Amino acid sequence: MKDKEKAVLVGVISQHQTKEQAEEYLDELAFLAETAGAETIGRFLQKLERPDSRSYIGKGKLDEVANFVKHAEADLVVFDDELSPAQIRNLEHSLSCKILDRSNLILDIFAARAQTAQARTQVELAQNQYLLPRLTRMWTHLQKQKGGIGMKGPGEKEIETDRRAIRNRIALLKEKLKTIDKQNQTQRKGRGAIPRVALVGYTNVGKSSLMNLLSKAEVFAENKLFATVDSTVRKVVLDQNAFLLSDTVGFIRKIPTHLIESFKSTLDEVREADVLLHVVDISHPGFEEQLVVVEETLRDLKVLDKPSLLVFNKMDLFLKNNPEMNASDLQKSWMAKDRDAVFISVLKKEGIEELRTKLKLLLNYVASKR
Template structure:
C-alpha cells in the first residue's frame, strides 16, 4: 500500500467509502456480505473503511452506476466521513468511472482495480510481478484517458501501484507493445516451469485450492513442516509454492496456489496462467474450506465455478474443512459432516485431523499409482527414456544387455509404457 504525501506524514490509512447494489437477484443481505468482503480487500490494501452504501437497483446505471441522485448522496457522505476514495463492488466501465470521478471529484476504484492493487503489493517473484503488470496494463488500456488525467494529480494510494507513472503517460501503441513483451516473457517462464515440472511426473501432485484466506498455506506448513508465508489476509499467496510431503507409504508434491475470490477478474486469471497450471496439471485437488465461515458453501460454489473456468473441475478432489476449532455451534459442524461424509475435518493451526487427511492422501495415491520393477532390454531406449521422464525412479542398475529398474508411475502411464514393448524387450516385470 502506498500513501499520498499527507498520509505518509501522518502515517494514517487512506479512508474509503464502499458502495454496491442489491436487487431481486441479489438480496440486500447478500449484497451486504459482499461489501463485508470488499472491506477485507480494502483492509488488505492498507485502507480504512469509514462507511458503506447499498443502492436498490435492478441493474447499474449505464452512466453513473448508482444514478446521479444517489451518486450525489454518496459523494456528500464521503466528504462528511473525510473519505478520499469510493470503492465500487462491481467493475465500472470506462464511461462510468470517468463520469463518477467528474461528478464526485473523488478518487474512484472498482473491485478489479482493488484486487490488482493488492496483487501488485504482494508480488515477490519475477513471474508474479510480470503477471501483475500484464493484468494491470490490460485493465488500464481501455481506461487510458481517465488514468492519464486521474493519476497526474495523485501521488499514491490504493489503485495507483503498477507499471509506473511513465507507463501510464505513454500512448496505447506503447502499452500494446509492452503487453506483447510481457506475454512473451510469461511464455518463456511457462516453458521453464514445464521443464521444472517434468522431473516430477513420477510423483503424485496435489494442488491446494480454495477461497482466499481459508488456511491453505497453514495446512501446507503443517503437513510438510515448512514455513511458507501464512497471514490472516486475503491473497497472502500469489506464487504457487511446491513442497515434498513424505508419508509412511508414499511421497507426494503439495502445491499451494493463489486463493480464489468472487468476481475474480478474467484478465487476472489469464495473466496467472503459469500459477494456475499447477492446478491444471495436478493429479488431485485438495479443496480447502473455512468451516467457521457462514458463507462456506457459497465460497465452495465460487471455487467450483472457477475450476470449471480453468478446465479443472473433473479432477479427483478431496474436500477439507479447515478451522474446525473456530466453529462455535456444534450443529453447524455436524451439518457439514452429514452433507459431506467423505470430507476431512481439520484444524491446520492446532494439528487436529491431520492424520486422517494423511490417510486419505495415501489412499488416493494407492488408487492412482503403482510401484513396479522391470528388467528391460537396452535396445528399447524409447521405453527406458519414457520411464525416466514419466516416473519416479527409485533404483537402476545397468547390465550388459538390459537395465534393472524400479519406479513408481501413474496407472494410465504404465498402460502406455506397456504398449512400447516388443516381445523380447521386457525380460521381467513385477509389481512391488
C-alpha cells in the same frame, strides 16, 4: 507512518440477492480494502436491477455518497464491480476523490504480493490489460493523486505514454511469460513421476497454513486476502508415499478476467496435479457460495473431474459459533454426501490424521491408474 487512506464502499443489491448477501459482499470488499491498506469509513448499498450503465448507482444515491465523501473527507470510493470508462467519467464529475473498482483493489494487492518474476509479470500484464480501454480517463484522474492504493505497478513513466506504448508493453510481457513458462515446464518435467497434489480454494481459507502443517514449510500465511500470489511446491512424505504438494493463489468472486487469464500458467500447478485438496473455510458465513465459486473456477480450468478431497477447515471457529453441531453430524450432512470430505482445524491440529489417511487412499488410487 502515513495515515491509512479513508475509503467509502459502494455496492448494488441485484434482483437475485438478499440484503444479507449484499452486506456480506460489502464485508468482503472492506476486507479487500483493508488488505490494500485502506480504512473503511462508510458503506452504501442500493437496490438496482443491475448497476447503472452511466454512474453505477442512481443519481440520488450518488449525491448522497458525494455528500458523505465531502464531509468525511474520504480519500477514495471503491465500487464493488468493474467500472466502464463511461462510468468512471461520470463518477469523476460527481465525486471529488479517487475512484477505484473491485478489480483495481485486487490488482493492487496482487502487485504488492507478487514475489517471483512470473507472478510479477502476470500481474503487470493484467494491470496493463485492465488499463488499456480506460487509459485516458484513469490516467488523468489517477495522475492527480499522489500514489497510494490503485497506483502500484506501472509507474509514472508509463502514465505519460500512450496506448501504443501500453500495447507494446503487453506484447513484451506476453513474450516474457512464454519464456518463463518454458523454463517452468522444463523444471516440472525434471520432477519425474512423483504424484502431485494441489491445494485449491477461496482466498483466506487456510491453504498456506495447511501446507505448512503438512510439509513443515514456511509459507507466508496471514489473515489477509491473497497472502499467497505465487506457487510454492514442497515434497511431502506420508509413510512410504512421497508426493509434491503445491500451494497457490486463492480464488475470489468477481475476479478480474484479465487476472485469471494472465495467471493461467501459475494455475498450471493445479491443471497438472493428480489430486486436488479443496480447502473450505467452514466458519465463514458465505462458505457455501465460496465453495461454488471455487468449483466454477475449477470447471473453467477443466480440472473439476480430478480426484479430489473437500477439506473443511477452521472447525474450531465453526464449532465455537455453532456449539450444537459436531463433526459426525457434518459427516452425514450434504457436505460429505456423495463425495470425499474431512473436517479439520489446522490451528488446533484436529482431523489431520483422517486427512492423511484419505489422502493416502487417493494417492493409491492415482498410482493404480498409472
